[in-house]
Amino acid sequence: MDTSKIEEFKKKLLEGWESLLQKSNEDEIAGLGRERIIVFIVAFILALALWLMVNLSRDYTLNIELPIELGAVPDEKALVQDLPSNATVSVTGEGWKLINLYNNPPTIDINISNTEINLFDQVQQQMSAMLNISIQRVQPQNLRVQLGDRVSKKVPVRSAVNVNFSEQYGFLDPPTISPDSITIDGAATLLEDIEEWSTDSVQMNNVSTDISRTVPLEPASELIRLSESEVRFEAEVAEYTEGEMQANITTRNLPPGRMVSYSPLAIRIKYDVPIQEYADVQDENPFNVHVSYQQILEDSTGFVTPQIEEKNKRYHIKLRSFQPRRVAYFIVLDN
Structure with missing residues (x-):
């Protein structure tokens, strides 16, 4: 090897x-x-x-922020100003208990019987069930509240819903809100200037079908109560097409012995109409075009703007434009 x-x-x-x-x-x-x-x-x-x-078995002193909520108020009275959102409470007790109190601070319900409130006493009463914890100080110690007469008021609901449609679509009729009014409750001085209540701002885009949905109302402060928190917003949506027609101008309230001639004699009108109504609208002249004789008497330019009104309200026609916007006129005396 x-x-x-x-x-x-x-x-x-x-x-x-x-x-x-x-x-x-x-x-x-x-x-x-x-x-x-x-x-x-x-x-x-x-x-x-x-x-x-x-x-943590020893005693410590700790400052804790306790949230404040409105408790009982006399039935015929209501707050005019908000309560503080919290109170600073200095407590003494075993470390274990203070840690639990710090992690789960209790809410203090403020019961109002008069305009002067001893906050220290109310905090002490509500925290007396917590053994071996003593209240040293409450800041603020006293609260001065302003009360007013409680009233109720019914106001209409205003829509803040903004709808953007897909091309050629639109409302068939104005949207409806249900209920269309609500009752608000609070101090008389707070409600006197409120004439309506708005929904929240809601944006809807590319709409091409009927709408039926709930919409929240604009939130109220803690001092005002609403009978409803939301309303129902409903509307029919239709696809529209463009129509066009020509209409002669007439004169209204023409006195005897007077005749008015216009140049041009007719105006051209463009309008939108739901597709399902287009054929019916085309079979008849949907608009009246007129000038009031009073317009002519008050004019000094020689030109007036014709007034356009829809003949038949059963159609859902939307006026787009008309040309010309102003026409010349000539008054002719009838011999």
Whole structure:
């Protein structure tokens, strides 16, 4: 056997053995490191728990923000101004209890029987059920509230819904809101200038079908109550097409012995009409065009603007434009 090959084999065998021993040592060291880390973590947690048990059993003083809500108010009275949103309360007690109080602060309901409120007493009464917690200070300690006579008022609902239609679509009739009015309740001085109540601003885009949906009303302050929180917005939507016609100009309230001639004699009108009504509208002249004789008497330019009115209200016609906008006139005396 070739000795050089034997030596080469022995060399590789020794290198493999040394590599195996080195890897085993590294794994052992890593294992020891992990065990030490685990022991350290457990010891730290136990120490921290012991420290918390000892220290949180002591008494501390803590300032806490407690939210304020309106409680009972005499039936015939209502607030004119908002209450503060919260009160700063200084409390003393065991650390454990204070942590729970800090994480879950109770709401203080302010009961109003007169215009002077001792906030300290109301906070103390409502937190008396919390054992081993004492109230040191409440800021503000006293509240002065303004009360007014409570009234109710019925006002119409105004739509703040903005509808953008797909091309050639539009309302068939004006949208309806149900209910169309609501009752508001509060202090008389707050309601006297309110003549209507608006819905929230709602945007609807690319509309091509009938609409039927609820719309929230504009939120009221805590001082005003609404009989409804939302209304129903409904509307029929139709596809429109363009129509065009020519109409002669007539004169209204023309006195005897007078005749008026116009130049031009007729105007051209463009309008939109639902597709399903187009054929019926085309069969008849849907518009009257006239000028009042009073317009002519009051004019000094020689030109007047014709008035256009729809003949038949059963159609859903929308006037787009008419030309010319002003026409010349000539008064002719009838001999």
